[in-house]
Amino acid sequence: MPAMSPPLAVAVLASGRGSNLEALIQAQQDGRLPVHFTLVASNKTTAPALRLAEEHGIASLALDPAGYASRHDYDVELLRRIADSGAQCVVLAGFMRVLDGEAIAPWHGRIINIHPSLLPKYRGLHTHRKALAAGDREHGASVHYVTAELDGGPVIAQSRIEIAPDDTEDSLADRLLAHEHRLLPATLDLIARGRVALEATGITLDGQLLVQPLSLQGEQAGTVK
Ligand code: GRF
Numbered sequence: 001m002p003a004m005s006p007p008l009a010v011a012v013l014a015s016g017r018g019s020n021l022e023a024l025i026q027a028q029q030d031g032r033l034p035v036h037f038t039l040v041a042s043n044k045t046t047a048p049a050l051r052l053a054e055e056h057g058i059a060s061l062a063l064d065p066a067g068y069a070s071r072h073d074y075d076v077e078l079l080r081r082i083a084d085s086g087a088q089c090v091v092l093a094g095f096m097r098v099l100d101g102e103a104i105a106p107w108h109g110r111i112i113n114i115h116p117s118l119l120p121k122y123r124g125l126h127t128h129r130k131a132l133a134a135g136d137r138e139h140g141a142s143v144h145y146v147t148a149e150l151d152g153g154p155v156i157a158q159s160r161i162e163i164a165p166d167d168t169e170d171s172l173a174d175r176l177l178a179h180e181h182r183l184l185p186a187t188l189d190l191i192a193r194g195r196v197a198l199e200a201t202g203i204t205l206d207g208q209l210l211v212q213p214l215s216l217q218g219e220q221a222g223t224v225k
Contacts, residue, residue: 004088004110006034008192011087013041013078013095018049019177020093020114020184025056027185034192039085041078043097059085065097075103091188092146101148109198111146112191114184116176118158119144123151128172131163139163139172141180142213143187145198154203156196157214159183183216190214 014021021040027033040053041061053060061081068074082090092113104111117127118140131139140160147153159179163172190196196205196214203210 004191004197005194006192008035008188009038009086009088010035010091010188010192011039011041011082011085011089012037012049012053012091012093013082014047014049014093015042015044015096016047016049016094018047018052018094020180021049022052023181024091024093024185024188025052025058027189033185033189035188038087039082041082043095049094071098072100072103075100079103079107089188089191090146091184093184098150099146099148104146104148108147109145112143112156112187113146113151113153114141114143114180115151116141116173116180117151118142118160119151119155126169128169128176132167132169132172137163139176141176141183143183145203154198155213156190156203156210157183157187157216159216179216186216187214 012021012024024033028035028037037058039059039061040049041063042050043063043065045062045064050060050062063078063081065074068077088110090107090111092111117131119142122130128139138160140158142155142158144155145153159182161175161179196203201209205214
């Protein structure tokens with residue numbers, strides 16, 4: 001895998017609202033994230049994330065899966081366009097599609113995703129509902145490397161919150177989102193600086209094998225330990 005060094009060329013995939021994309025752009029503009037954005041792409045032509053990219057002068061691409069014979073064909077084309085943008089790394093920030101294993105193989109160790117659960121708990125959708133239904137005392141978000149397995153790749157970093165007795169699915173989602181907005185830029189920062197990488201043996205931080213995911217501590221915005 002080519003070494004990653006700042007400023008890292010990053011493409012972002014988003015299907016919807018784009019608040020995590022916004023957090024990345026904000027961090028980059030504030031000088032907290034040594035990346036430049038080569039492309040924001042979406043499977044939804046009306047995704048607010050695309051408008052957000054345009055407002056910030058970032059190239060945007062709406063690629064409708066309806067025009068492709070298979071998921072594989074679509075994903076190959078999407079990743080070809082991403083490679084053409086010059087991206088070295090891809091961030092899935094609310095991208096609501098499973099990517100084809102063969103299509104993402106060349107990007108192994110260079111695609112990350114943010115998922116609103118403490119993986120390996122609650123892969124897939126409705127994670128807040130699942131945490132409440134299970135009677136969990138805590139919930140969280142994870143940033144992980146993407147593999148062919150849905151929400152199944154190695155976890156780099158997590159952020160935890162307590163579940164309050166009166167929490168609802170919406171209140172939990174809202175509170176967690178604020179943590180996601182710190183977790184994703186902080187994790188990407190470690191990758192951009194070449195401090196975190198996916199090696200054959202597992203994830204490393206400053207060359208040392210991680211034995212458990214890094215955790216984003218409390219209110220220390222942007223600090224992953
Ligand atoms: C976030 O909760 C993220 O964890 C999940 O999808 C949501 C996207 O939100 N994968 P936004 O589009 O970034 O606002």
